[in-house]
Amino acid sequence: MAGELEIDIDRSSPVPLYHQVAQAFEQAIREGALAPETKLDNEIDLAKRYHVSRPTLRQAMDKLVRDGLVVRRRGVGTQVIGPRVRRSLKLSSLYNDLQESGAQPRTSVLTLETVTAEDEVRDRLGLAPGTEVYHLRRLRSIDGQCLGIMENYLPLSVGTLTGAALERDGLYNVMRRQGSDFQMAHQTVGATVATAAQADLLGISPGSPLVTVQRTALDSAGTAIEFGDHVYRADLYSYETTLMNH
Amino acid sequence: MAGELEIDIDRSSPVPLYHQVAQAFEQAIREGALAPETKLDNEIDLAKRYHVSRPTLRQAMDKLVRDGLVVRRRGVGTQVIGPRVRRSLKLSSLYNDLQESGAQPRTSVLTLETVTAEDEVRDRLGLAPGTEVYHLRRLRSIDGQCLGIMENYLPLSVGTLTGAALERDGLYNVMRRQGSDFQMAHQTVGATVATAAQADLLGISPGSPLVTVQRTALDSAGTAIEFGDHVYRADLYSYETTLMNH
DNA sequence: CTTGATTCAATGTCCTGACAAGTTGACAGG
DNA sequence: CCTGTCAACTTGTCAGGACATTGAATCAAG
Numbered sequence: 436m437a438g439e440l441e442i443d444i445d446r447s448s449p450v451p452l453y454h455q456v457a458q459a460f461e462q463a464i465r466e467g468a469l470a471p472e473t474k475l476d477n478e479i480d481l482a483k484r485y486h487v488s489r490p491t492l493r494q495a496m497d498k499l500v501r502d503g504l505v506v507r508r509r510g511v512g513t514q515v516i517g518p519r520v521r522r523s524l525k526l527s528s529l530y531n532d533l534q535e536s537g538a539q540p541r542t543s544v545l546t547l548e549t550v551t552a553e554d555e556v557r558d559r560l561g562l563a564p565g566t567e568v569y570h571l572r573r574l575r576s577i578d579g580q581c582l583g584i585m586e587n588y589l590p591l592s593v594g595t596l597t598g599a600a601l602e603r604d605g606l607y608n609v610m611r612r613q614g615s616d617f618q619m620a621h622q623t624v625g626a627t628v629a630t631a632a633q634a635d636l637l638g639i640s641p642g643s644p645l646v647t648v649q650r651t652a653l654d655s656a657g658t659a660i661e662f663g664d665h666v667y668r669a670d671l672y673s674y675e676t677t678l679m680n681h
Numbered sequence: 682m683a684g685e686l687e688i689d690i691d692r693s694s695p696v697p698l699y700h701q702v703a704q705a706f707e708q709a710i711r712e713g714a715l716a717p718e719t720k721l722d723n724e725i726d727l728a729k730r731y732h733v734s735r736p737t738l739r740q741a742m743d744k745l746v747r748d749g750l751v752v753r754r755r756g757v758g759t760q761v762i763g764p765r766v767r768r769s770l771k772l773s774s775l776y777n778d779l780q781e782s783g784a785q786p787r788t789s790v791l792t793l794e795t796v797t798a799e800d801e802v803r804d805r806l807g808l809a810p811g812t813e814v815y816h817l818r819r820l821r822s823i824d825g826q827c828l829g830i831m832e833n834y835l836p837l838s839v840g841t842l843t844g845a846a847l848e849r850d851g852l853y854n855v856m857r858r859q860g861s862d863f864q865m866a867h868q869t870v871g872a873t874v875a876t877a878a879q880a881d882l883l884g885i886s887p888g889s890p891l892v893t894v895q896r897t898a899l900d901s902a903g904t905a906i907e908f909g910d911h912v913y914r915a916d917l918y919s920y921e922t923t924l925m926n927h
Numbered sequence: 928c929t930t931g932a933t934t935c936a937a938t939g940t941c942c943t944g945a946c947a948a949g950t951t952g953a954c955a956g957g
Numbered sequence: 958c959c960t961g962t963c964a965a966c967t968t969g970t971c972a973g974g975a976c977a978t979t980g981a982a983t984c985a986a987g
Contacts, residue, residue, distance in 0.1 A: 449948095451970060471903065477937055488972045490736075493938085501747075503865070509938040510980035517903025619749075625919035626872030626890040642888055644872040647919075657717075657763030673871035673893075676922055695978090697940060723967055734942050739968085755968040756950035 444485055452487050456495035464504050464515055475505070475513040542585070542605065544598040546572035549591065556588045559651050559662040569596055571606070574636060581637045583646075583667030593660055606661075615660050620652040624674045627666065637668055644669035690731055698733050699740035706741065710750050710761055721751070721759040788831070788851065790844040792818035795837065802834045805897050805908040813837055819847070820882060827883045829892075829913030839906055852907075861906050866898040870920045873912065883914055890915035 444455055463469045475481065482492040496513065499505045507513045552560065552568045560568065571587040587606060589596070594613030601609060611617070625647045634641040645666040652661040690701055709715045721727065728738040742759065745751045753759045798806065798814045806814065817833040833852060835842070840859030847855060857863070871893045880887040891912040898907040 453970080479937090490973085491971060494970090496938095506864075507938065508980080509978065510936070512937060517899075620924045622922050622924065623919050624870045624892075624922070626892040626915035628874060628888070628890045642874070644874045644890055646870075646872040669872035673869050674920070676868050676870070678866045678868065699940080725967085736943090737941060740940090742968095753968065754950085755948065756966075758950095758967060 444487070453491050453494035453498070456485060456487065456492060457498040460495065460499055461502065461504060464499075469515050471515050471517045473515045475515070477512065541577070542573045542575045542602055544571070544573050544601050546570065547596060547598050547601070552588065556662055560588065560590055560659045562590060567591055569593075571596070571601070573601070573606075577671075580671065581668070582671050583665055584633060584636055585663060585665045587664075588662045590660065610660070616654050617652055617660075618654050618657075620650050622651075623647075623649045625649075626669070629666075633666060639668060646672055646674065648674065690733065699737050699744070702731060702733065702738060702741035703744040706745055707748065707750060710745075715761050717761050717763045719761045721761070723758065787823070788819045788821045788848055790817070790819050790847050792816065793842060793844050793847070798834065802908060806834065806836055806905040808836060815839070815842055817842070817847070817852070819852075823917070826917065827914070828917050829911055830879060830882055831909060831911045833910075834908045836906065856906070862900050863898055863906075864900050864903075866896050869893075869895045871895075872915070875912075879912060885914060892918050892920065894920065 444452060446452070448455070460469070469475075476484075478489055478492055478496070482489045485492065496505065496507065500507055504516060505513050506516050548570050549567050550570045552562055552566050556562075556568060557564065557566065562568070569587070569589040569591060571585075571589070573585045573587075575582045575585060589610075593610055593615055596609065604612075607617070627645050627647050629637065629639060629641055629643045629645050631641045633645065634643065646669050648663070648665045648667070650661070650663040650665070651659055652663075654660050690698060692698070694701070706715070715721075722730075724735055724738055724742070728735045731738070742751065742753065746753060750762060751759050752762055794816050795813050796816045798808055798812050802808075802814060803810065803812065808814070815833070815835040815837065817831075817835070819831045819833075821828045821831060835856075839856055839861055842855065850858075853863070873891050873893050875883065875885060875887055875889045875891050877887045879891065880889065892915050894909070894911040894913070896907070896909040896911070897905055898909075900906050
């Protein structure tokens with residue numbers, strides 16, 4: 436039951452020791468070399484085995500704990516956590532979420548224009564009255580079926596947007612390439628029923644359920660760089676998240 | 682511009698020093714005593730001022746970094762981050778989410794019984810065929826308005842559930858008091874339209890939009906301890922999350 | 928057989944000390 | 958005036974040791 440693990444520690448490498456140790460354990464756990472429920476050896480022995488100090492080994496373990504791979508309990512020891520718990524922790528990661536929703540099979544651009552921001556858009560983006568913004572409407576489809584309608588507002592400072600680039604790379608890739616660095620996003624997920632116009636676009640009957648997603652994305656300076664108001668067919672789309680305690 | 686801050690460190694307290702320091706800074710930042718963009722003093726001076734060692738102070742700072750309150754750059758210093766970025770980071774915390782949804786104004790218990798788990802419930806909870814589970818239906822209301830219908834399935838091993846306790850404390854508090862330790866939950870949020878029966882219970886007309894939430898909660902051992910299938914009135918409820926890059 | 932206190936093992940906390948690495952700004956040289 | 962070098966400052970990394978706190982297993986007493 437002991438966590439025997441052969442790993443190479445390169446002391447001349449620029450990557451920190453604790454990171455090397457943590458990465459080695461993470462790989463072993465994800466590959467199954469360290470089965471769930473396995474109890475690791477105690478800190479002292481592990482530190483001795485890998486020729487690092489206890490604080491360094493603890494730093495590595497703390498990283499594993501934060502990543503949800505192991506659980507430590509004082510007086511008990513360190514246990515590898517079950518795969519169900521650690522599965523798809525990254526689902527709540529901003530990058531994956533954006534990439535997933537930005538690089539889907541096909542998106543066609545319905546509208547690409549600059550308009551004077553309405554009150555709600557101004558408020559969401561934190562802009563002054565009368566400011567011009569991009570207004571973008573896209574239709575996302577998968578396997579020929581229309582999945583949802585995406586409406587986005589962006590400040591002009593994000594760069595230049597073209598329909599071709601948007602359809603080829605997705606909104607978020609285009610923005611990132613022009614220097615936008617996403618730091619966080621605030622989302623509100625709700626429900627509504629399809630209007631006649633929406634139903635017509637999506638190829639469903641009016642009154643069908645729709646998932647609504649409103650998202651405001653911020654860069655690392657705290658500036659809002661995108662506001663999105665999306666609706667998706669409820670029978671083809673749902674929003675998944677993983678909530679962690681801590 | 683220096684981060685002058687008078688805080689009391691209680692060395693005889695059972696709460697760790699680094700936690701006291703971190704909490705003091707967090708409070709100061711949230712209260713505005715430390716304005717955004719403020720550059721904090723260097724670690725050495727701060728450690729000296731609060732009479733702790735540098736590793737201890739670093740531990741506190743690491744906590745602040747993880748919580749998204751400050752940014753540190755080697756060779757530069759530590760800066761308080763903008764309020765928009767840090768706002769409501771805790772929204773994606775499991776505990777708050779559960780507490781919020783578990784201690785609402787009023788919940789009345791419609792059904793509390795033990796049944797043989799159906800296939801979907803068995804699969805979600807990871808139970809053997811034929812296992813008995815709690816089946817719970819509750820109606821949540823706020824200000825006299827019905828908000829949603831919550832249907833839950835729980836393994837019998839969670840303890841004993843009584844209608845009175847559930848209505849008084851909420852499901853999650855009852856479970857936690859009986860030893861369940863929530864570690865994470867997986868949620869799927871979608872949309873549907875109200876059936877006649879649902880509409881009748883919620884006091885709305887059939888065909889109105891509903892937000893659906895399916896949640897599986899796991900404890901630290903990776904065992905599923907709850908499966909919930911909830912619907913909420915879309916005009917009164919929406920699901921908010923904050924996505925972080927990292 | 929149950930219950931209680933004891934003991935042991937493990938992680939949690941905290942300290943001092945040292946060096947590495949990145950950033951910035953000042954200073955000297957062109 | 959411009960530019961490249963260097964020194965000072967700050968955070969990052971790492972070591973080794975000491976004691977506290979918690980959980981569980983062990984053992985003795987009822």
